[in-house]
Amino acid sequence: MSEELLNKVNQKLHEHFHGSVEKAELLYDYPVFTVNKEKIHEVLKFLKEDEELNFHFLTDLTGMQTEDEKHLGAIYHLHNMQKNYRIRVKTFFPMIHPEIPTATDLWPAANWMERESYDFYGIKFVGHPNLKRILNVDEMDIFPLRKEYPLEDQSREDKSDKMFGR
Amino acid sequence: MIMSKKENKNTARQADTTPSVDTMEKEYSTLNLGPTHPATHGIFQNVLKMDGEIIHDAVSTIGYIHRAFEKLAERRPYAQITTLTDRMNYCSSPINNMGWHMTVEKLIKAELPKRAEYMRVIIMELSRISDHIICNTIIGQDTGATTGFLYLFQWREKIYDIFEDICGARLTTNIGRIGGFDRDFPAKTWDKIRAFVKEYPKALTEFSNLLERNKIFMDRTIKCGPISAERALAYSFTGPNLRAAGVDYDVRVMNPYSSYQDFDFVVPVGTAGDTYDRFMVRQEEMWQSLRIIEQALKNMPDGPTHANVPNFFLPPKEEVYNNMEALIYHFKIVMGEMDVPKGEIYHCVEGGNGELGFYLISDGGRTPFRLHFRRPCFIYYQAYPEMIKGGMLSDAILTMSSMNVIAGELDA
Numbered sequence: 150m151s152e153e154l155l156n157k158v159n160q161k162l163h164e165h166f167h168g169s170v171e172k173a174e175l176l177y178d179y180p181v182f183t184v185n186k187e188k189i190h191e192v193l194k195f196l197k198e199d200e201e202l203n204f205h206f207l208t209d210l211t212g213m214q215t216e217d218e219k220h221l222g223a224i225y226h227l228h229n230m231q232k233n234y235r236i237r238v239k240t241f242f243p244m245i246h247p248e249i250p251t252a253t254d255l256w257p258a259a260n261w262m263e264r265e266s267y268d269f270y271g272i273k274f275v276g277h278p279n280l281k282r283i284l285n286v287d288e289m290d291i292f293p294l295r296k297e298y299p300l301e302d303q304s305r306e307d308k309s310d311k312m313f314g315r
Numbered sequence: 316m317i318m319s320k321k322e323n324k325n326t327a328r329q330a331d332t333t334p335s336v337d338t339m340e341k342e343y344s345t346l347n348l349g350p351t352h353p354a355t356h357g358i359f360q361n362v363l364k365m366d367g368e369i370i371h372d373a374v375s376t377i378g379y380i381h382r383a384f385e386k387l388a389e390r391r392p393y394a395q396i397t398t399l400t401d402r403m404n405y406c407s408s409p410i411n412n413m414g415w416h417m418t419v420e421k422l423i424k425a426e427l428p429k430r431a432e433y434m435r436v437i438i439m440e441l442s443r444i445s446d447h448i449i450c451n452t453i454i455g456q457d458t459g460a461t462t463g464f465l466y467l468f469q470w471r472e473k474i475y476d477i478f479e480d481i482c483g484a485r486l487t488t489n490i491g492r493i494g495g496f497d498r499d500f501p502a503k504t505w506d507k508i509r510a511f512v513k514e515y516p517k518a519l520t521e522f523s524n525l526l527e528r529n530k531i532f533m534d535r536t537i538k539c540g541p542i543s544a545e546r547a548l549a550y551s552f553t554g555p556n557l558r559a560a561g562v563d564y565d566v567r568v569m570n571p572y573s574s575y576q577d578f579d580f581v582v583p584v585g586t587a588g589d590t591y592d593r594f595m596v597r598q599e600e601m602w603q604s605l606r607i608i609e610q611a612l613k614n615m616p617d618g619p620t621h622a623n624v625p626n627f628f629l630p631p632k633e634e635v636y637n638n639m640e641a642l643i644y645h646f647k648i649v650m651g652e653m654d655v656p657k658g659e660i661y662h663c664v665e666g667g668n669g670e671l672g673f674y675l676i677s678d679g680g681r682t683p684f685r686l687h688f689r690r691p692c693f694i695y696y697q698a699y700p701e702m703i704k705g706g707m708l709s710d711a712i713l714t715m716s717s718m719n720v721i722a723g724e725l726d727a
Contacts, residue, residue, distance in 0.1 A: 176660075177421065177659070205548060208670065208689065209672055213676065213685050226661060230569070257697075257698075258551035261696075265693075269385070283377065284727070300390050
């Protein structure tokens, strides 16, 4: 089922967005597509409005930082309830220019999820109606889920633990 | 009130001299509802623009009890994250716990014995009942019917007694382990569960009789805070709130986990998506949960209560004292030095409020590289201003309690 869906979506995306899909893979039971940042809005729009695929439901939208700490990513979980298709769409972009188009025009639900991603990772969603912090205080000047901000003060010496912990 | 003829004349004369509403200039007043307001059952702030008693516009502010769970989780070994999930939807923390265990089990590809899965189903359905008890009785409370609230809360206590027998805690349970349960339920707990399934229908029927066809309650809740199926889907509603709008989406049916495919139950749906429908969907779900528990008790298979995952499951104490292997595993688990494969997982369960998802990225280290919780409350609460616009202030309070917005889950 998952493999079938992966091939089906991959084929459709290749037909319409030749070369914009950088990677299509099956991670556990989920088909995952990595899409070029420039085309992400068009791809999402196509996935939502295509008659056969019809991913009408935005299950989840979240941000992440890559392991090299130089790129940020946005991850969309899409769902078609009638056929029970679930896919994940990812896009990555450099941290110097963390700008991608908003998905609020496709799904109103993206509003707060994008604000949350902005709040924690500093991803700027261009075209968002009200892009400001949502869970943290407005005065905060860092993006706390980035790996450069460690959870505890790393200069402390009384808690150094070389054997365990990271 | 009976007025004398003279007074009546006076009021009529006054009405003639005051200007009519149409010619007056409209001025809105601002009302700050919350952050701590006794009627909102939690820390929610809504700044309302009021036209008399009608809500013209609303802005929600959230984050008052944000505790940075996603950041904390990046430094915790997998077994220690369960306690964070407790504190999200604290009305049904066992569902959160199980959802997290299942996510890790999916990552390490553990296969659970049937008995453990059935025991999980019992726990999850009991906590669903306790979650719905809170929501529905609070709706009653907010409409002025305190009786049901006090009456059904005794039964919530009985569910918490069962949890206490199993794991020692009542509210933030930390129930079960990655791989199943640390031991079988005690014999007296099985008796308590059987007694609950036998006796609860009587209490629930009484509660239903109190409110379901009550004229005052129906007048108060029908057409209060409605949302259409299209808007609910656009706002990514899940759970009872989406089903009340008429969409029969239930994770237990669509993506069965923990052997839910073995059970026979109905997914109730509403039509209007208003407060009354949300109430009725939750009522029916309690009956269905009871049905599921009955079936699980009847068909409970024998066998072990945990999977064979020595990397995650603490060995028995006698083994630890007498067996080298067991001692090593014990040490590794307690110090949080288990090996996990690299991978990316999304797993969802049907929580008390909807699809509770865990998006986990593991880089093979002792802690998750990234963990994101899909919290249903957070996603559907953003539709709240749209739902209360044009309604009365007292309807807004009722709408919020019928949506079952839990502050812990909202703010993570």
